Amino acid sequence: MADHAQSAAPRLTLSADEAVIVRLIQMRGPLSRAQLAEASGYSRAKIAAIVGRLLDDAVLAEVVEGESSGGRRPRLLGFPAGGNYVVGVDIGATSLDLALADFAGQIVRRAAAPADVRDGPEPVLTQVKGLIREMLEATGIAAERVHSIGIGVPGPVEFSSGLLIAPPIMPGWEAYPIRSYMAQDFPAARVVVDNDVNIMALGELRGGDGPEDENFIFVKVGTGIGAGIVCQGQVYRGSTGCAGDIGHICADPDGPICHCGNVGCLEAMAAGPAIARLARQAVQEGRSPALAQLLEAHGTLTAELVGVAAAQGDAQAMQIIQQSGRLIGDVLAALVNFYNPNRIIIGGGVSNIGFHFLNAIRRAVLARSLPLSTRHLQIQYSTLKGDAGVIGAIALALEHMFVIEA
Amino acid sequence: MADHAQSAAPRLTLSADEAVIVRLIQMRGPLSRAQLAEASGYSRAKIAAIVGRLLDDAVLAEVVEGESSGGRRPRLLGFPAGGNYVVGVDIGATSLDLALADFAGQIVRRAAAPADVRDGPEPVLTQVKGLIREMLEATGIAAERVHSIGIGVPGPVEFSSGLLIAPPIMPGWEAYPIRSYMAQDFPAARVVVDNDVNIMALGELRGGDGPEDENFIFVKVGTGIGAGIVCQGQVYRGSTGCAGDIGHICADPDGPICHCGNVGCLEAMAAGPAIARLARQAVQEGRSPALAQLLEAHGTLTAELVGVAAAQGDAQAMQIIQQSGRLIGDVLAALVNFYNPNRIIIGGGVSNIGFHFLNAIRRAVLARSLPLSTRHLQIQYSTLKGDAGVIGAIALALEHMFVIEA
Numbered sequence: 001m002a003d004h005a006q007s008a009a010p011r012l013t014l015s016a017d018e019a020v021i022v023r024l025i026q027m028r029g030p031l032s033r034a035q036l037a038e039a040s041g042y043s044r045a046k047i048a049a050i051v052g053r054l055l056d057d058a059v060l061a062e063v064v065e066g067e068s069s070g071g072r073r074p075r076l077l078g079f080p081a082g083g084n085y086v087v088g089v090d091i092g093a094t095s096l097d098l099a100l101a102d103f104a105g106q107i108v109r110r111a112a113a114p115a116d117v118r119d120g121p122e123p124v125l126t127q128v129k130g131l132i133r134e135m136l137e138a139t140g141i142a143a144e145r146v147h148s149i150g151i152g153v154p155g156p157v158e159f160s161s162g163l164l165i166a167p168p169i170m171p172g173w174e175a176y177p178i179r180s181y182m183a184q185d186f187p188a189a190r191v192v193v194d195n196d197v198n199i200m201a202l203g204e205l206r207g208g209d210g211p212e213d214e215n216f217i218f219v220k221v222g223t224g225i226g227a228g229i230v231c232q233g234q235v236y237r238g239s240t241g242c243a244g245d246i247g248h249i250c251a252d253p254d255g256p257i258c259h260c261g262n263v264g265c266l267e268a269m270a271a272g273p274a275i276a277r278l279a280r281q282a283v284q285e286g287r288s289p290a291l292a293q294l295l296e297a298h299g300t301l302t303a304e305l306v307g308v309a310a311a312q313g314d315a316q317a318m319q320i321i322q323q324s325g326r327l328i329g330d331v332l333a334a335l336v337n338f339y340n341p342n343r344i345i346i347g348g349g350v351s352n353i354g355f356h357f358l359n360a361i362r363r364a365v366l367a368r369s370l371p372l373s374t375r376h377l378q379i380q381y382s383t384l385k386g387d388a389g390v391i392g393a394i395a396l397a398l399e400h401m402f403v404i405e406a
Numbered sequence: 407m408a409d410h411a412q413s414a415a416p417r418l419t420l421s422a423d424e425a426v427i428v429r430l431i432q433m434r435g436p437l438s439r440a441q442l443a444e445a446s447g448y449s450r451a452k453i454a455a456i457v458g459r460l461l462d463d464a465v466l467a468e469v470v471e472g473e474s475s476g477g478r479r480p481r482l483l484g485f486p487a488g489g490n491y492v493v494g495v496d497i498g499a500t501s502l503d504l505a506l507a508d509f510a511g512q513i514v515r516r517a518a519a520p521a522d523v524r525d526g527p528e529p530v531l532t533q534v535k536g537l538i539r540e541m542l543e544a545t546g547i548a549a550e551r552v553h554s555i556g557i558g559v560p561g562p563v564e565f566s567s568g569l570l571i572a573p574p575i576m577p578g579w580e581a582y583p584i585r586s587y588m589a590q591d592f593p594a595a596r597v598v599v600d601n602d603v604n605i606m607a608l609g610e611l612r613g614g615d616g617p618e619d620e621n622f623i624f625v626k627v628g629t630g631i632g633a634g635i636v637c638q639g640q641v642y643r644g645s646t647g648c649a650g651d652i653g654h655i656c657a658d659p660d661g662p663i664c665h666c667g668n669v670g671c672l673e674a675m676a677a678g679p680a681i682a683r684l685a686r687q688a689v690q691e692g693r694s695p696a697l698a699q700l701l702e703a704h705g706t707l708t709a710e711l712v713g714v715a716a717a718q719g720d721a722q723a724m725q726i727i728q729q730s731g732r733l734i735g736d737v738l739a740a741l742v743n744f745y746n747p748n749r750i751i752i753g754g755g756v757s758n759i760g761f762h763f764l765n766a767i768r769r770a771v772l773a774r775s776l777p778l779s780t781r782h783l784q785i786q787y788s789t790l791k792g793d794a795g796v797i798g799a800i801a802l803a804l805e806h807m808f809v810i811e812a
Contacts, residue, residue, distance in 0.1 A: 016447050041422050156778060165778060215645050227744065231637050238746025239621050242778040249740040250774060262774060331740070334655040338633065338741055340644025368656060368668060372562060372571060372648040 010084055010103075011057035012147060012190075012402050017042070019404045021050050022059065026398055027212070029104070030063050030078035051077055058084075059402075079103035085141060086148040086401060087132055087189075088393030090196065093117055093154050093169055093223055096128060097390045100135045100146075105206070105398055109135040110390075117154060120172035121181070129185050144188040150396030151178065151191065152199035152389050154224075159241050162193035168259070169223070192400040194235075196220070196389055197244055200382070201228025202235050202399075203392030204345050207384050215341045218382070219246070220348035221328065225267045229339075246335070247271070251327045266331050270324040272303040272350050278323075279306045282316040290314035307353035321353055322360040329364020336369040336377065347382035416490055416509075417463035418553060418596075418808050423448070425810045427456050428465065432804055433618070435510070436469045436484035457483055464490075465808075485509035491547060492554040492807060493538055493595075494799030496602065499523055499560050499575055499629055502534060503796045506541045506552075511612070511804055515541040516796075523560065526578035527587070535591050550594040556803030557584065557597065558605035558795050560630075565647050568599035574665070575629070598806040600641075602626070602795055603650055606788070607634025608641050608805075609798030610751050613790050621747045624788070625652070626754035627734065631673045635745075652741070653677070657733045672737050676730040678709040678756050684729075685712045688722040696720035713759030727759055728766040735770025742775040742783065753788035 014022060024039050025031055031039070037047045054060040055077075063078035082102055090097040094116055100109040111131040115124050128151075136143060155167025164173045179191040194202075201218035210216065211233075218228040227244035229236040237243055247267030248260050255264025268274060279301045282288040290309040295301050309317035332344060344365070346358060362379045369377075382388050420428060430445050431437055437445070443453045460466040461483075469484035488508055496503040500522055506515040517537040521530050534557075542549060561573025570579045585597040600608075607624035616622065617639075624634040633650035635642040643649055653673030654666050661670025674680060685707045688694040696715040701707050715723035738750060750771070752764060768785045775783075788794050 229744075231642065236637065238779070239748035240746060240778060240782055242776065243744065243746035245743050245746075245776055245779065246740075248776055249743050250736070260776075330656070334652075334737070334740055335744055337651050337655050338635075338649065338744070340646060340649035340651075342645035368654075370648065370651055370654055370666075372646060373644070373651065376646055 008058040008080075008083070009145075010059045010080070010147075013405060014059070014402045015405050017046070018050055018054060018059075019402060021047070021054065022402060025060070025078060026105075027206075030076035032074040032076055034074075036077065082108075083145065085146050086150065086394060086397035087135075087146055088390050088395075088397055089128055089132075089149065089151040090199065090389030090393050091115070091117060091124065091128070091151065091153045092196070092389070096124075096131060097386070098128070098131050098135065099390045099394055100132075100139065100141070101394045101398075103398070103401070105394055107394070109139050111135050117170045117173070121176040121178065125178065125181055129182070132186070143186055146186050146189045148397040148401040149182055149186060149189045149191045150199070150393040150398075150400070151182075151193045152196040152393050152396070153178075153193060154196045156242050156245070157193055157195045157198075159194060159237055162191065164193075165241075190400055190403075192396050194396055195226070195228075195244075197226040197228040198235050198237065199228075199392030199396055200347055200384075200388040201230050201345075201392070202395045203384055203388040203390075204347075204382060205230050205233065205235070206395040207388075207391050210343060214343065215339065216343040216345060217244075217332070217335060217339065217341050218345045218347060218388075219328070219332070221271060221324075221346060221350040222348035223272050225271050225328070225348075227335075246331060249331050249334075251331055266327060270327040275303040275306050275320055275324050275350065275353075276301050278320045279309075279317065282320070288314055288316035291317060303350045303353055307357070310356055311354055318356055321356050324350075325357045325360025326364045329361040330368060332361065332379075333365045333368035336365055336373050340373045342376060342378065344377070344379045345382050346380070347385070347388050351381050352385075414464035414486075414489070415551075416465045416486070416553075419811060420465070420808045421811050423452070424456055424460060424465075425808060427453070427460065428808060431466070431484060432511075433612075436482035438480040438482055440480075442483065488514075489551065491552050492556065492800060492803035493541075493552055494796050494801075494803055495534055495538075495555065495557045496605070496795030496799050497521070497523060497530065497534070497557065497559045498602070498795070502530070502537060503792070504534070504537050504541065505796045505800055506538075506545065506547070507800045507804075509804070509807070511800055513800070515545050517541050523576045523579070527582040527584065531584065531587055535588070538592070549592055552592050552595045554803040554807040555588055555592060555595045555597045556605070556799040556801070556806070557588075557599045558602040558799050558802070559584075559599060560602045562648050562651070563599055563601045563604075565600060565643055568597065570599075571647075596806055596809075598802050600802055601632070601634075601650075603632040603634040604641050604643065605634075605798030605802055606753055606790075606794040607636050607751075607798070608801045609790055609794040609796075610753075610788060611636050611639065611641070612801040613794075613797050616749060620749065621745065622749040622751060623650075623738070623741060623745065623747050624751045624753060624794075625734070625738070627677060627730075627752060627756040628754035629678050631677050631734070631754075633741075652737060655737050655740075657737055672733060676733040681709040681712050681726055681730050681756065681759075682707050684726045685715075685723065688726065694720055694722035697723055709756045709759055713763070716762055717760055724762055727762050730756075731763045731766025732770045735767040736774060738767065738785075739771045739774035742771055742779050746779045748782060748784065750783070750785045751788050752786070753791070753794050757787050758791075 061080040088099045096115045098111040099107045101107045155170045162179045163175045182191045197220045213233045216230045225247040227246045248265045251266040252264040258265035258268035283292045294305045467486040502521045504517040505513045507513045561576045568585045569581045588597045603626045619639045622636045631653040633652045654671040657672040658670040664671035664674035689698045700711045712723045
């Protein structure tokens with residue numbers, strides 16, 4: 001790793017023109033000068049000048065991985081291999097998931113640990129710092145080589161300030177200065193904070209193979225329910241940064257009272273805890289021997305265990321899962337009519353529950369959305385599974401690594 | 407008008423750089439060279455070169471309307487006064503509303519007539535052509551001076567082709583080639599077709615005073631209910647062009663069957679015809695002398711007449727209007743949680759019904775949306791009233807007047 005550590009530190013302030021070129025390479029991977037000219041609309045001379053400066057300042061490097069088209073391979077422009085890094089941090093309600101990646105987004109090291117966000121920001125962020133330091137030590141990378149840290153948190157974030165606003169499951173985190181606390185140990189790094197579902201959507205956007213200007217909704221179903229929205233190939237955060245807060249949309253006006261004070265919220269009726277509650281009810285009422293057995297074996301019933309029972313053919317478990325899927329699908333049907341996305345991606349803990357869940361969502365959406373909006377609509381589980389968050393956190397770090405001059 | 411008619415025809419094909427400058431002037435009105443440099447990020451030299459070419463080719467003109475800041479007035483760049491025009495056409499279910507405007511969007515002549523879209527495309531478009539010709543004759547403008555025609559229609563449009571797709575209230579219009587039919591008589595004009603609610607949203611965007619990157623939802627409540635979505639200062643049409651089709655979102659799972667085959671669609675329960683139906687019921691059941699009187703006087707009951715009865719203090723009329731507003735507000739509450747807009751604008755025929763309606767919508771949205779999303783949310787009637795469509799059609803024509811080179 002010593003050779004990497006000796007490579008030059010890149011200039012991190014870019015002009016607007018330079019940022020266009022860097023962003024293209026971040027989005028599409030290494031590109032030739034001709035490809036950059038075509039994609040940017042800049043002249044060949046302008047590309048040559050910009051690329052020359054970016055090579056001199058160690059922002060870009062020549063990489064040899066172009067496809068040969070008969071003659072010699074084209075020299076492509078990418079990011080310098082090694083030497084400079086970003087960190088992605090996915091803070092879940094009960095776990096931390098981290099990765100160290102180079103400027104091309106290639107992960108060089110991962111780390112994970114249980115953690116409880118209810119312990120408050122300093123214990124959790126101290127643990128995050130420790131895990132980052134462990135990854136750096138294991139790879140022989142100096143802390144000042146970390147140029148950006150992207151952090152996803154399970155609560156509403158004011159993106160411009162990086163502060164949490166009234167997070168329901170994160171006591172003590174409200175308005176806590178995450179950025180400056182992290183910067184104490186990594187002074188060379190820009191720190192960017194976003195909501196967990198937004199970074200999952202970003203992870204799918206960068207890791208997926210949809211068209212560049214696509215519109216999709218990433219739905220996280222776990223302890224709560226939230227959505228990350230991608231509009232024309234960009235994460236859309238709304239006017240005050242709280243777009244995608246679909247967990248408190250009314251799923252049933254005759255439903256139970258939610259902790260938010262309203263009645264029949266989707267989250268209260270269809271998220272993980274609701275699935276577990278219905279399963280416990282089925283056991284108490286003697287309706288499901290399979291669930292009773294799982295409860296005895298594990299001491300508790302989770303949504304995932306209800307999925308196990310359903311996979312074993314338990315009718316009660318199946319029905320509970322289908323009801324959750326139908327409620328989510330009914331709400332998504334309304335959003336499909338409004339937003340006309342090309343994909344809906346279902347992720348989060350409950351998405352490990354099996355295909356009955358996805359099928360129930362699909363059926364409800366198709367039953368209530370207009371044919372024009374569902375003709376090309378795909379509804380699928382996240383292909384990144386549990387990694388959407390940490391991959392999205394790396395993408396967030398990469399997107400905000402450079403300062404663009406006004 | 408002879409002097410105007412003699413001014414040069416502008417070049418209508420622009421390079422990407424030129425298009426940036428022209429778009430800035432279209433969006434903000436006349437600007438100085440310094441303002442153009444600042445807004446575009448281009449150098450003063452580049453601005454001078456681009457502006458020089460656009461002046462030579464009659465795309466732009468020097469206009470004298472800058473504010474004097476002590477010394478001489480700055481020379482601003484705007485569009486040539488007169489000589490070149492666009493037409494906006496708002497085709498409603500039962501009416502046509504047209505305007506002839508110059509390149510700065512100033513309306514020079516208007517025309518309107520009753521028309522029934524159910525008569526099919528050729529009779530209606532022939533009438534549109536006749537009204538355009540009348541406007542041109544009245545102003546002494548030659549047909550070849552019309553460079554763009556923007557048309558709004560009350561049905562779903564595939565924006566890229568300008569074709570209607572399965573329009574529910576426009577028999578015979580499906581896939582009818584509106585563009586080429588119009589081009590027969592106005593060969594110099596580009597013809598652009600969009601959904602009526604999208605052009606209303608565009609009218610509000612261009613005619614309103616919101617921030618340039620704002621996110622809003624324009625809701626048209628008339629015979630049907632539809633929404634036009636503005637995302638970051640642009641009309642958002644969705645992945646297959648049918649975003650905003652909120653009329654068939656489920657407002658009540660126990661509601662009546664809609665013509666679309668589903669149950670409890672918002673449109674079936676809260677649009678103009680539903681309001682009129684509930685009013686007739688109230689008369690039949692002897693619950694409202696005020697509505698009975700209006701029915702006798704007018705031979706029919708419309709949503710507008712229900713508004714008249716409510717203004718007179720009739721409790722039944724008030725209740726019908728409030729119920730419609732509440733149902734619309736409940737659906738909008740879900741969309742606010744999802745989309746986090748800064749404004750909701752209510753327009754269409756039913757928006758003339760009085761403030762009880764708007765208040766019921768506001769109450770329902772505030773009751774069911776999250777505090778973070780409603781903190782800065784404005785819910786208001788369209789200030790353009792019946793003109794949103796035709797003003798939006800002009801804006802559509804202006805935005806698509808120029809061909810931008812790839």
